[in-house]
Amino acid sequence: MTLVFETRQVLGRFTLNAGFASDNGVTALFGRSGSGKTSLLRVIAGLSRPDEGRLVVDGEVLLDTRERIFVPKNRRRFGYVFQDGRLFPHLSVRRNLNYGSWFAQKATPRSNFDRVVDLLGIEALLDCRPETLSGGEKQRVAIGRALLSSPRMLLMDEPLAALDDERKAEILPYLERLRDEVAMPIVYVSHSVAEVVRLADRVVMLKDGQVHAAGTPDDVFGGSSSFSSGERRDAGAVLTGIAETIDFRHRMATIRLSKASIVVPMAAAITEGHTVRVHIPERDVMVATQRPEGLSAQNILEGVIAAIEPDGESMVRIRIRIGGDVVLARITAVSAERLALALEKPVFAVIKTAALEG
Numbered sequence: 081m082t083l084v085f086e087t088r089q090v091l092g093r094f095t096l097n098a099g100f101a102s103d104n105g106v107t108a109l110f111g112r113s114g115s116g117k118t119s120l121l122r123v124i125a126g127l128s129r130p131d132e133g134r135l136v137v138d139g140e141v142l143l144d145t146r147e148r149i150f151v152p153k154n155r156r157r158f159g160y161v162f163q164d165g166r167l168f169p170h171l172s173v174r175r176n177l178n179y180g181s182w183f184a185q186k187a188t189p190r191s192n193f194d195r196v197v198d199l200l201g202i203e204a205l206l207d208c209r210p211e212t213l214s215g216g217e218k219q220r221v222a223i224g225r226a227l228l229s230s231p232r233m234l235l236m237d238e239p240l241a242a243l244d245d246e247r248k249a250e251i252l253p254y255l256e257r258l259r260d261e262v263a264m265p266i267v268y269v270s271h272s273v274a275e276v277v278r279l280a281d282r283v284v285m286l287k288d289g290q291v292h293a294a295g296t297p298d299d300v301f302g303g304s305s306s307f308s309s310g311e312r313r314d315a316g317a318v319l320t321g322i323a324e325t326i327d328f329r330h331r332m333a334t335i336r337l338s339k340a341s342i343v344v345p346m347a348a349a350i351t352e353g354h355t356v357r358v359h360i361p362e363r364d365v366m367v368a369t370q371r372p373e374g375l376s377a378q379n380i381l382e383g384v385i386a387a388i389e390p391d392g393e394s395m396v397r398i399r400i401r402i403g404g405d406v407v408l409a410r411i412t413a414v415s416a417e418r419l420a421l422a423l424e425k426p427v428f429a430v431i432k433t434a435a436l437e438g
């Protein structure tokens with residue numbers, strides 16, 4: 081499945097002028113409040129008609145303003161998941177799910193229903209009414225309903241925003257399974273760096289209605305200089321590793337990276353042998369020229385300096401290469417000078433364990 085999209089739309093004083101291309105996997109539309117994420121999603125969904133635009137999904141033109149093509153929303157075959165699950169309160173979970181398949185062009189085979197129920201872990205809930213479910217359970221049902229409408233693409237608008245941290249942690253592993261097992265593009269709107277880092281294959285970062293940066297989470301979060309202070313705190317490296325061992329007593333997992341291993345607090349559902357992504361915020365990395373001792377930080381990784389980039393007047397960003405991985409650190413230019421940091425110099429990246437996310 082492929083998706084090619086571009087649009088231009090004037091909304092009052094706001095102009096949306098953006099586009100992106102993707103295939104299967106999660107494309108995150110990321111940006112601050114008011115950057116245009118929802119407006120973009122609405123154009124894709126067919127909920128609003130842009131002044132100019134083109135949307136092609138797997139070769140089929142669903143929108144082309146020049147050619148006067150506008151396929152209405154109910155014929156686009158997209159599944160939607162909103163912030164608030166929007167389940168029908170008077171229907172059981174099973175009937176809510178079946179409602180999705182009712183609108184599918186073909187009848188949903190029984191096996192598909194079972195597969196979706198299994199994927200989202202909602203079998204025990206089938207006879208419940210929505211009001212008896214937790215927020216996370218409701219969202220899982222809402223995702224199931226969207227999947228059972230046999231969509232060719234899923235559009236998710238901040239599906240976790242209304243949930244508390246515990247519910248978010250509960251549902252994230254299901255979203256990861258969805259990403260890994262469902263062969264369709266997923267467009268995922270979020271303003272959470274942690275969520276995007278964990279789920280997205282590609283990030284389209286919007287700013288004032290335009291694409292400000294696009295690429296892998298590492299490309300986009302690995303050191304853009306135009307983050308707000310909140311985003312700046314979360315900027316850093318995103319590394320992929322394998323969960324090697326899990327210490328259930330302390331709820332810590334050891335993740336094998338390309339050369340070294342690091343220990344991270346265990347996220348809700350890390351399984352040994354599975355691939356996980358680890359986000360190391362650059363603010364939580366210190367640089368040492370000798371291996372420090374007697375520190376509370378558990379992760380001290382040996383590497384070499386791959387780059388030193390100025391970042392603002394008094395700061396520098398250091399890229400530390402550790403085998404095939406790169407960890408970022410943002411330190412003052414004065415510290416870099418004092419430590420005589422230079423390209424290819426061997427250093428130790430001191431990572432505060434609490435800063436890692438599974």
Ligand SMILES: Nc1ncnc2c1ncn2[C@@H]1O[C@H](COP(=O)(O)OP(=O)(O)OP(=O)(O)O)[C@@H](O)[C@H]1O
Pocket residue numbers: 091092093094111112113114115116117118119120271
């Ligand atoms: N129909 C409209 N008429 C006028 N302005 C609009 C309209 N729709 C959206 N806007 C403006 O477009 C801008 C982008 O809004 P949008 O909801 O797309 O942002 P967002 O990134 O999704 O924000 P949030 O994260 O807060 O949901 C805002 O300034 C909004 O006020």
